[in-house]
Amino acid sequence: MTPPEQLAREKIDRLLQNAGWTIQDRADFNRNAALGVAVREFQLPAGPCDYLLFVQGKAAGVIEAKKLGATLCSVAEELEKV
Numbered sequence: 001m002t003p004p005e006q007l008a009r010e011k012i013d014r015l016l017q018n019a020g021w022t023i024q025d026r027a028d029f030n031r032n033a034a035l036g037v038a039v040r041e042f043q044l045p046a047g048p049c050d051y052l053l054f055v056q057g058k059a060a061g062v063i064e065a066k067k068l069g070a071t072l073c074s075v076a077e078e079l080e081k082v
Contacts, residue, residue: 004067005065008065009040009050009065012050012051012063012065016038016051020035020036021034021036021037021038021053022034022036022037022038023038023040024037024038024039024040025039025040025041026039026040026041026042026043026048029042031054031057031058032057035055035056036053036054036055037053037054038051038052038053038054038063039051039052039053039054044062049062049063049064050062050063050064050065051063
């Protein structure tokens with residue numbers, strides 16, 4: 001059986017690829033590999049984020065996957081640590 005985290009990652013990868021993003025693992029990190037690069041498990045000062053998005057080589061956004069029903073308050077608290 002596939003763990004829920006793996007299923008979520010596969011779905012997010014598919015959505016990002018369909019939107020034109022290049023997906024990379026952090027071990028293969030190259031922010032200039034494409035116009036839009038999404039790096040899995042990118043290490044931030046407060047810990048890894050699920051995806052860090054780069055546009056033209058510059059950090060532009062973060063994706064944090066959460067369980068259905070998670071509140072935005074819990075996500076905001078997590079982001080304050082960054």
